[in-house]
Amino acid sequence: MKNLNLFWPRASFVVFSTALFFCKFAFAEIKIVAGKKSALDTMTLESAKDLYLGRKLGGDGLRGLKPLDRLDSANNTRSRFYKTLMGWSVARTKAHWSQLVFTGKGDAPQSVASLQELVKRLQDDEMAIGFIAGEEDSADLKVLLKINE
Amino acid sequence: MTHSKQCRNFKRNRVTKGFFTQYFFTLILVTQGFLFGASLSHAETGLDGILLRGFGSAGAISTTEPIGLGDYGGRGTQLNLTTPLRLGLNASSKINEKLGVRGQFSASSSNSGQFTPQFDWGFVGWDAFSWLQIRGGRIIAPIWVNSQQIDVGYSYIWYRPPVEVYSLNTIRSLNGASALFQGNLGPGFLTMDLYGGEGTHSFSQNAANGSQTTVKTRDGWGVATSYSMLDESLVLGATYSQAHVEAFVDIPTEIAGAALGQEAGVSLVVPVRKRVDTTFGSFYSFSLNYEQEGFLFFSEYARRQLNGLNYPDSQGVYATLGYRIEEFTPHVTMAQNFGITGNANYHPKFPSAAVFDPAIQLNKIQSIGLGLNFMPVDSVVIKGAASKVQMAYTDTTQNFNFWVFSLVSDFVF
Numbered sequence: 001m002k003n004l005n006l007f008w009p010r011a012s013f014v015v016f017s018t019a020l021f022f023c024k025f026a027f028a029e030i031k032i033v034a035g036k037k038s039a040l041d042t043m044t045l046e047s048a049k050d051l052y053l054g055r056k057l058g059g060d061g062l063r064g065l066k067p068l069d070r071l072d073s074a075n076n077t078r079s080r081f082y083k084t085l086m087g088w089s090v091a092r093t094k095a096h097w098s099q100l101v102f103t104g105k106g107d108a109p110q111s112v113a114s115l116q117e118l119v120k121r122l123q124d125d126e127m128a129i130g131f132i133a134g135e136e137d138s139a140d141l142k143v144l145l146k147i148n149e
Numbered sequence: 150m151t152h153s154k155q156c157r158n159f160k161r162n163r164v165t166k167g168f169f170t171q172y173f174f175t176l177i178l179v180t181q182g183f184l185f186g187a188s189l190s191h192a193e194t195g196l197d198g199i200l201l202r203g204f205g206s207a208g209a210i211s212t213t214e215p216i217g218l219g220d221y222g223g224r225g226t227q228l229n230l231t232t233p234l235r236l237g238l239n240a241s242s243k244i245n246e247k248l249g250v251r252g253q254f255s256a257s258s259s260n261s262g263q264f265t266p267q268f269d270w271g272f273v274g275w276d277a278f279s280w281l282q283i284r285g286g287r288i289i290a291p292i293w294v295n296s297q298q299i300d301v302g303y304s305y306i307w308y309r310p311p312v313e314v315y316s317l318n319t320i321r322s323l324n325g326a327s328a329l330f331q332g333n334l335g336p337g338f339l340t341m342d343l344y345g346g347e348g349t350h351s352f353s354q355n356a357a358n359g360s361q362t363t364v365k366t367r368d369g370w371g372v373a374t375s376y377s378m379l380d381e382s383l384v385l386g387a388t389y390s391q392a393h394v395e396a397f398v399d400i401p402t403e404i405a406g407a408a409l410g411q412e413a414g415v416s417l418v419v420p421v422r423k424r425v426d427t428t429f430g431s432f433y434s435f436s437l438n439y440e441q442e443g444f445l446f447f448s449e450y451a452r453r454q455l456n457g458l459n460y461p462d463s464q465g466v467y468a469t470l471g472y473r474i475e476e477f478t479p480h481v482t483m484a485q486n487f488g489i490t491g492n493a494n495y496h497p498k499f500p501s502a503a504v505f506d507p508a509i510q511l512n513k514i515q516s517i518g519l520g521l522n523f524m525p526v527d528s529v530v531i532k533g534a535a536s537k538v539q540m541a542y543t544d545t546t547q548n549f550n551f552w553v554f555s556l557v558s559d560f561v562f
Contacts, residue, residue, distance in 0.1 A: 053381070055331065055338070056279045063279060064246065087380060089473070090527045092440070096381075098304040098561050101202055102239055103289055103297045104251045104270065105329065105340070110200070 029134035030077070030084050032145040035122035040065075043129075043144040049085055051129060054097060054106035067109040068130040070118060077115075077133040084149045198242050205236040206302040208532075208557030234258040237269070237300060247276045255300055269300065270322045280332040290323045291342050291373035294386035294436035295449050302559030306447065306471060306480055306522060308532045309555075313486035313514050314465035317453045318432050320366055323348040337378030345370035347392075361399045361420070366392035371432075379441075386436040386449075394430045394455065398423050430455040443473040445480075463487070478522040482536075486514040513541040518553075529560045 032048050034040055040062075050057055051067045070078050082093045097108035112118045118130045119140055132138055134146070237255035244250065252271030256264050272286030291297045296315045298304045325346015332339060347367040371390025377383065399420040434451035452464035464487050471480030518536030525531065533556050540549040 050333075056276070087441075091524050092473075094527055094561070095304055098204070098301055099298055101241075102204060102237075102253065102301040102304060103291075104253070104272065104274075104284075105331075107200070107241065108202070 028080075028149040030081050030147045030149060031132050031134060031136075031138055031143045032129060032147070033122065033132055033138055033141040033143055034129050035124070035126055036140070036142055037123070037126040038129075038142055038144075039126065040144055041142070045085075045145065045147065048145055048147075052082075052085060052093075052109065054100045054108060056106075064127050066125065066128045068118060068121060068128055069109040069111040070115070070131070071111050072114045074115060075133040075135060077131065077136065080133065080149060081131045084147050200241050202239045202562065203237055204239070204301045204303055204559070204561045206557055206559045207234050208308070208555065210308065210553065210555040210557070212554070213552040234264070235300060235302075249274050249276075257300075274329075280330060282329045282331075283326070284329065285326045287322050287324050288327045288344055288346065290320050290346075290348055290371075290390075291344070291388060292318050292320060292371065292390050292432050293434045293449065293451050294373065294375065294388055295438070295447065297373075301561070302532075302557065303528075303530055303561045306445070306469060306478065306532075307482065307518075307520065308534050308557040311465070311467040311482060311484040311516070313484040313516060314434075314449055314451045314467050317451050317463055317465055317486075320348040320350045320364065323366075323369065325369075334376070337376050338381075340375045342373045343370075344372075363397045363399070365395045365397075366430075367395075368393050375436075382439060382441040384436075384438045386438070387434065389431070389433045391429070391431040393427070395424065395427045428456045445469075445471045445473065445478075476524045478524075480520045480522070482516075482518045482520070484514075484516045484518075511540060512543055515539045515541075528562060529558060532557045532559065 032043055047057055047062060051062075051065055057063060057065060070081075072078070079090050082088050082090055086093065088096075094108075100106035101108050112121055112130070115132065115136060118132070122128050122130055122141055129144070132141070235255060235257040237253060239251070239253045241249060241251040250271070250273050253269040254266060255269050256266040258264055268287065270287045270289050272284045272288050274282050274284045276282050289297055293315060295305070296310050299310055299315065299321065302308065323344065323346030325344060327342055327344035330339070330341040330343075347365070347369060349363065349365050351361055351363040369390060369392030371388065373386070373388040373390075375384055375386040377385075399422050401418050402421040403416050403418050405416050431454045432452070434449055436449035437446070438448070439446045446469065448466070448468040450464070450466040452462075454462050456462070465485065466487075467482055467484035469480055469482040471478050516536050516538040518534055520532060520534035523531045523533075534554070536553045538551055538553060542548055
């Protein structure tokens with residue numbers, strides 16, 4: 001009888017925690033962001049991919065955009081971003097950029113060391129584009145695109 | 150000096166070098182490469198208006214029969230595609246919104262142990278449209294698909310790209326102009342580089358007698374295309390180029406002083422130049438690269454069509470299979486060069502053989518290599534590999550087999 005009393009609380013805990021676990025992933029997302037002064041309001045997934053693959057964009061407002069890479073490991077944002085956007089690891093992404101740069105065919109994104117530096121660069125440069133995790137604060141930034149992980 | 154004397158001298162040097170010295174030196178170089186790359190990987194260098202990036206390789210390559218195996222990074226004689234120690238610096242700057250300048254310098258250790266700087270390429274680029282850039286200067290020669298960044302070890306999986314294919318033409322840059330088209334096309338992304346110009350490449354022909362080969366191309370033009378699709382998983386590539394090709398060998402030759410107007414009894418060593426080939430050549434290649442969910446496959450077929458005596462028609466192919474498991478990537482590469490390749494007389498056992506000796510003709514090179522790459526941080530790759538190479542000659546008694554072992558650290562910053 002004693003064991004039976006404990007069954008439902010334990011079962012409820014397991015179901016609830018499992019639900020929470022999947023909710024976390026269901027709502028996990030990455031945001032492509034720009035500074036408040038940016039002329040852009042939205043960005044398509046294809047444009048974001050092209051930008052971070054080092055390709056030149058030709059559409060209105062897209063020419064001259066400067067993608068930024070993040071070197072910090074906070075929230076695993078960097079690896080989550082490249083996995084979500086292109087399905088690539090950071091290593092594969094860097095190998096792709098090195099092929100572009102060292103054959104003179106394009107540029108790799110410039111990098112920032114932290115979220116704080118990213119926010120400052122985005123606020124200072126209206127052509128700069130960056131990424132943050134869904135759980136990171138975007139109050140001072142303009143969210144151009146949300147991508148579910 | 151006779152061949153047997155050279156072999157004896159070589160063996161004596163090999164023994165005195167010592168196991169400890171060789172492997173201790175290797176370990177130091179790899180460690181230095183790793184530490185250098187790791188320390189710089191987070192230190193992007195951004196001067197005002199100039200973006201600097203760099204790359205490097207450090208390590209050691211050894212062969213079980215190292216006489217004249219320059220292709221494989223040994224005590225090289227021939228087309229040396231890679232050296233264990235290399236540093237490069239790449240700079241780019243925007244002059245205005247449409248005009249920019251890019252250039253790259255590198256320095257690498259030569260067979261004689263000297264660290265030699267060179268200007269790899271540098272050009273002015275004008276972005277006519279988002280899909281077209283016009284370039285002029287010393288441009289990269291995309292003669293083959295997967296070898297355009299051949300000095301940047303970090304950008305490919307091998308310690309050096311397969312020699313069986315990429316030694317077919319080692320011209321890396323041309324003085325000329327190109328038009329680079331890039332844009333979305335259908336379900337994928339197309340890159341097309343249309344170029345023309347002339348190029349020169351000199352390399353150590355023979356470590357034993359110190360000869361130097363120079364290959365020159367003129368009136369050359371070509372086109373290199375690649376098409377990527379399926380979210381960049383599949384990349385198809387093709388190249389075609391043609392040029393007039395001239396090859397010279399400078400052989401240090403001892404000449405009696407009397408013949409040069411000097412006093413009798415004195416001899417001088419002077420380079421005597423021999424033209425070994427002048428012909429029209431065409432080059433083409435196809436490649437298929439696939440990478441998805443950790444699985445990777447790289448391949449390229451290349452062919453040169455020449456009517457030269459010492460650089461005749463030849464072709465090569467390779468395939469690499471690998472799998473990325475976190476920081477580790479085990480891989481296997483099979484490569485083959487069909488037909489006569491390189492110098493007709495090229496034989497590692499006889500490095501000082503006469504340049505035009507038709508008795509020893511190389512028919513085929515085959516290799517199979519196993520490698521394991523380890524990426525401790527995302528800007529550094531440490532590569533260990535072992536390859537078995539077989540060289541087959543028209544005279545089968547001259548067939549030659551050897552192993553190549555390498556431990557190299559490649560990094561970018």
